[in-house]
Amino acid sequence: MSDGKKFRVLVVDDSVVIRRMLCDVIATDPALEVVGTAPNGALAVTRVQQLNPDLVTLDVEMPEMDGLEALAVLRKQHPRLPVIMFSTLTERGATATIEALTRGASDYVTKPANVGSVTAACEAIRSELIPKIKALCGRAAGRPGSGARVLAPNPFARPAPGSGVRALPPGSGIRPAAPAQPPRGRVSAVVIGISTGGPNALAAMLPGLVADLPVPVLLVQHMPPTFTALLAERLAKVAKLPVREAAGGERLGPRQVWVAPGGAHLTVVGGASGQSLRLTHEPPENSCRPAADVLFRTAATAFLGNVLGVVMTGMGSDGQKGAEAIRAAGGTVIVQDEATSVVWGMPGSVVRAGAADQVLPLDQIAPEIVRRVRHGRTPTA
Numbered sequence: 370m371s372d373g374k375k376f377r378v379l380v381v382d383d384s385v386v387i388r389r390m391l392c393d394v395i396a397t398d399p400a401l402e403v404v405g406t407a408p409n410g411a412l413a414v415t416r417v418q419q420l421n422p423d424l425v426t427l428d429v430e431m432p433e434m435d436g437l438e439a440l441a442v443l444r445k446q447h448p449r450l451p452v453i454m455f456s457t458l459t460e461r462g463a464t465a466t467i468e469a470l471t472r473g474a475s476d477y478v479t480k481p482a483n484v485g486s487v488t489a490a491c492e493a494i495r496s497e498l499i500p501k502i503k504a505l506c507g508r509a510a511g512r513p514g515s516g517a518r519v520l521a522p523n524p525f526a527r528p529a530p531g532s533g534v535r536a537l538p539p540g541s542g543i544r545p546a547a548p549a550q551p552p553r554g555r556v557s558a559v560v561i562g563i564s565t566g567g568p569n570a571l572a573a574m575l576p577g578l579v580a581d582l583p584v585p586v587l588l589v590q591h592m593p594p595t596f597t598a599l600l601a602e603r604l605a606k607v608a609k610l611p612v613r614e615a616a617g618g619e620r621l622g623p624r625q626v627w628v629a630p631g632g633a634h635l636t637v638v639g640g641a642s643g644q645s646l647r648l649t650h651e652p653p654e655n656s657c658r659p660a661a662d663v664l665f666r667t668a669a670t671a672f673l674g675n676v677l678g679v680v681m682t683g684m685g686s687d688g689q690k691g692a693e694a695i696r697a698a699g700g701t702v703i704v705q706d707e708a709t710s711v712v713w714g715m716p717g718s719v720v721r722a723g724a725a726d727q728v729l730p731l732d733q734i735a736p737e738i739v740r741r742v743r744h745g746r747t748p749t750a
Contacts, residue, residue: 375399375400375401375402376400376401376402376423376424376502376503376506377402377404377420377421377422377423377424378395378401378402378403378404378422378423378424378425378426378502379403379404379405379406379407379413379416379417379420379422379424379425379426380392380395380403380405380406380407380426381406381407381408381409381410381412381413381425381426381427381428381431381436381439382406382408382426382428382431382455383408383409383428383430383431383432384428385408387428387455387480388406388408390487390490390491390494391403391426391455391494391498392406393491394491394494394495394498394499395498395499395502397495397499398499398503400503401499401502401503404420404422405419405420405422408431408432409431409432409433409434409439410427410431410433410434410435410436410438410439410442411433411434411439412433413425413427413434413439413443414434414439414442414443414446417443417446417447417450418446422450423451423506424450424451424452424453424502424505424506425443425450425451425452425453426452426453426454426455426478426498427439427440427452427453427454427455427469427474428454428455428456429454429455429456429457429462429465429466429469430462430465436454436465436469437465437468437469437472440452440454440469440472440473440474441472444472444473448473451475451476451505451506452473452474452475453474453475453476453477453478453498453501453502453505454466454469454470454474454476454477454478455477455478455480456469456477456478456479456480457479457480457482458479458480458482458593458595459595460595460599462479462480463593463595463596463599464599466596467568467596467599467600467603470568470569471568471569471572471603473569475505475565475566475711476501476505476565476566476711478494478497478498478501479497479593480494481493481494500684501565501684504565504684504712504714505565505711505712554674554675554699555675556584556675556676556677556700556701556741556742557584557672557673557675557676558584558585558586558587558621558637558644558668558672558675558676558677559584559585559586559587559676559677559678559679559738559742560586560587560588560589560661560664560665560668560676560677560678560679560691560695561586561587561588561589561661561678561679561680561681562589562661562662562664562665562678562679562680562681562683562687562688562691562715563588563589563590563591563661563680563681563682563683563715564590564591564657564682564683564684564685564687564712564714564715565591565682565683565684565711565712565714566682566683566710566711566712567590567591567681567682567683568590568600568603569711570681570682570705570709570710570711570731571588571590571600571604571681572603572604572607573731573732574681574731574734574735575604575607575608575610575612575626575735576607576608576609576735577732577734577735577736577739578608578609578610578626578735578738578739579609579739580609580610580624581623581624582610582623582624582739582742583623583624583742584623584742585621585622585623585625585626585627586610586625586626586627587615587621587626587627587629587635587637587646587664587668588626588627588628588629589629589635589659589660589661589664589687590628590629591657591659591683591687592631593631593632594630594631594632595631596631597614597628597629597630597631598614598630600628601613601614601628604626604628608626610624610625610626611624611625611626612626612628613625613626613627613628614627614628614629614630615627615628615629615630615635615646615648616630616648617633617646617647617648618645618646618647619645619646620642620643620644620645621637621643621644621645621646622643627646629659629664630648630659631659632650632658632659633648633649633650633658633659634648634649634650634651634654634658634659634660634663634664635648635659635663635664636648636649636663636664636667637664637667637668637670637671637672638667638671639670639671639672639673644671644672649663651663654687655685655686655687656685657685657687660687661680661687661688661691661715662687662688662689662690662691662694663691664691665678665688665690665691665692665694665695666690666691666694668695669691669694669695669697669698669700670698673698673699674695674698674699674700675699675700676695676698676700676701677700677701677702677703677738677741677742678691678692678695678700678701678702678703679702679703679704679705679734679738680692680702680703680704680705680715680716680719680725681704681705681710681715681716681731681734682705682709682710682711682712682713682715682716683710683712683714683715683716684712684714684715685714685715685718686714686715686718687715688715688716688718688719689715689718689719689722689724692704692719692722692724692725693722693724696724696726701726701727701741702719702724702725702726702727703725703726703727703728703729703734703737703738704716704719704720704725704727704728704729705728705729705730705731705734706728706729706730706731708730709730709731709732710731716728
């Protein structure tokens, strides 16, 4: 932190071993300090009151008061406090984590499995946890555009104010997006890249897409296997369109939403009979698999540039190169604004690269998608 103060973290887990491991990992970063620990949710609530931490890591399964119960209390008492869930890579852990994210958890970290040693486990936690703590506490973590805005547990419940074009501060070095313009041409597919804060943002945005949307929607949310399938199920309950996790081989058509499965890249291939989905296990890009860049790039090629790209809340810069590929092919890119993003890393990187045609608050993204899709299909377009 610029003033020399460290970000203060409260570690909550019923396992002494895990608490010690998390404390040791956090202590390796000079910008962070552990101000306390708690073995269950009830004590966590008390210690938050006593210690006033900047962030809480919260285990899901604990005695007396589990992570979900504790999260509900913390969100009532401290609505702006960042909370990172610490969950297992199991279906039960994934279910609880998705539930926690929809209840207002800021993000999650998975407990390492089959890593071979304590040292490897600590390194796995460190590489995933430390950047998220810094981003959610408002620090850029050494990369432009990765800073976070810590918001209320469900910041997307209220319409965001603004005209739809984000005002950029003087001297920011960011090239402002152009005001909303008519689409360049036909939109044959919508591709979305999203990460930190994604489940809540998607649950707020997808219901705004009309049931007769005449193009497919393809979605990359940075999550591991099992998590993405459960996310698709959850989103299907609130969206007007059917939402499914892709398995590969699906023919693309109207009125579809496909979620990339964790652990695989989602790509689009074109042929004489149309476009279809294919999964690959090529190396991660931007440390991500699935990666938005891969989806965006292949969609731009398969649909001959007739693609609308959407980059939403998330850490890092995944989606930037893909957005550039979409625009180079003749497509259009819109991004979520900073005020309604939990972390303005991914959308911010697109804006900084000058690859955003429009910057919108969350509540205006779905209407704009529908407008652009329909505009390209009207006789006067």
